[in-house]
Amino acid sequence: MSAIRVPVIEKIFNANDQLAALNRKRLDEAGVFAINLMASPGAGKTTLILNTIRALAPEIRIGVIEGDTAPVTIDADKVLAAGMPAVQINTGGDCHLDATMIEQGLNSLPLPELDLIIIENVGNLICPAAFQLGSHANVLIASVPEGDDKPYKYPNIYRGVQVLVVTKTDLLPYVTFNMDYFRQGVEMLNPGLVTFPLSCKTGDGVMLWTDWVRQQVRQKRGQ
Amino acid sequence: MHELSVTESILNIASRHAEQAEARVVTDIHIVVGKLSSIVDDSVQFYWDLISEGTICAGAKLHFQRVPARLACQDCGTEFQLEAELIPCPHCGSVHIKVLTGEEFWLDSIEITR
Numbered sequence: 001m002s003a004i005r006v007p008v009i010e011k012i013f014n015a016n017d018q019l020a021a022l023n024r025k026r027l028d029e030a031g032v033f034a035i036n037l038m039a040s041p042g043a044g045k046t047t048l049i050l051n052t053i054r055a056l057a058p059e060i061r062i063g064v065i066e067g068d069t070a071p072v073t074i075d076a077d078k079v080l081a082a083g084m085p086a087v088q089i090n091t092g093g094d095c096h097l098d099a100t101m102i103e104q105g106l107n108s109l110p111l112p113e114l115d116l117i118i119i120e121n122v123g124n125l126i127c128p129a130a131f132q133l134g135s136h137a138n139v140l141i142a143s144v145p146e147g148d149d150k151p152y153k154y155p156n157i158y159r160g161v162q163v164l165v166v167t168k169t170d171l172l173p174y175v176t177f178n179m180d181y182f183r184q185g186v187e188m189l190n191p192g193l194v195t196f197p198l199s200c201k202t203g204d205g206v207m208l209w210t211d212w213v214r215q216q217v218r219q220k221r222g223q
Numbered sequence: 224m225h226e227l228s229v230t231e232s233i234l235n236i237a238s239r240h241a242e243q244a245e246a247r248v249v250t251d252i253h254i255v256v257g258k259l260s261s262i263v264d265d266s267v268q269f270y271w272d273l274i275s276e277g278t279i280c281a282g283a284k285l286h287f288q289r290v291p292a293r294l295a296c297q298d299c300g301t302e303f304q305l306e307a308e309l310i311p312c313p314h315c316g317s318v319h320i321k322v323l324t325g326e327e328f329w330l331d332s333i334e335i336t337r
Contacts, residue, residue, distance in 0.1 A: 002336065002337065003250065003334055003335070003336055004244070004246075004334065004335050004336070004337065005332055005333075005334050006240055006241070006244045006246075006332060006333050006334070006335055007331070007332045008236065008237070008240050008329075008330045008331060008332050008333055009329060009330070009331060009332075010236050010240075010329060010330050011328065011329045012229060012232050012233055012236065012254070012328050012329055012330055013232065013328065014232075014236070015232060015235065015236075016232070094225070094227075094228065095225055096225055096228075098228065126225075126261055127225040129261075130225060130229075130260075130261070131225070131228075151309075152308045152309055153308070155259070155309055156259065156260075156261055159322075184311070184318055185309065187318045187319075188309055188311065188318040188319075188320050189309065191318075191319060
């Protein structure tokens with residue numbers, strides 16, 4: 001019997017990252033643009049999805065993958081009611097979606113009939129940041145009432161996104177939210193991050209966001 | 224937290240390498256964790272004891288090598304270590320900061336007996 005040290009040097013998220021790359025390839029081949037939408041609970045993920053559907057359908061055909069920790073279909077039902085295919089993934093208590101769950105979600109959606117897939121991740125600012133899904137854009141929503149200190153408290157999720165949407169801007173006059181302090185934190189973590197401040201309640205700024213999504217979808221189709 | 228998924232992943236990687244190396248038992252597992260990775264060692268250890276039972280890795284000791292978060296200011300070049308929350312450059316106040324180390328999260332090596 002002898003003790004031997006075996007070098008490994010393998011990233012612990014390697015298996016998930018590899019599966020995410022396969023998901024991405026599948027989406028690319030189908031010409032579908034995919035967004036991984038992350039935020040804390042109550043930031044307005046489902047509301048933003050419904051507003052995006054309203055602005056872009058039927059010109060753009062949208063499918064939605066809804067991640068929830070409990071076997072509820074509240075969010076998926078809203079998307080279905082808006083006339084779009086939706087698949088509900090119950091993570092069974094897990095705090096995030098991973099690439100395996102997205103693979104299952106893609107199996108349940110009519111990919112050839114879609115232009116855009118929006119993945120609504122589990123409401124959480126920590127765990128979803130670590131798991132790549134294979135989407136083309138990681139999008140984070142920060143809602144004004146959550147407070148301006150979130151970039152400082154949850155740096156990892158801010159560092160891994162391509163787009164930031166600041167929602168509920170209609171509440172700015174009523175809550176303490178120092179936009180300069182918030183933006184400073186974002187700038188430190190993700191310099192020049194594309195940011196869309198908007199209010200789904202008043203409609204302010206929503207069009208800039210939906211224009212961005214439309215442009216991404218057209219680019220993906222054209223490839 | 225996602226420590227259960229992480230621990231399952233550690234078990235899969237360690238078991239695969241142990242089998243390739245024709246190990247009889249895995250005694251130690253060395254993991255490199257950057258300070259910016261939101262991983263709680265104790266929680267991983269807790270799950271480890273539960274899920275490694277009955278595998279080639281059962282009873283293996285987990286060792287976490289922590290890597291400090293070192294940042295560099297992209298304007299004045301000052302390098303500094305992050306102790307708590309993110310701060311602008313302590314020298315010039317710039318917010319243009321680059322992470323040098325602290326994001327590591329990999330399985331470095333295993334110790335086995337044949």
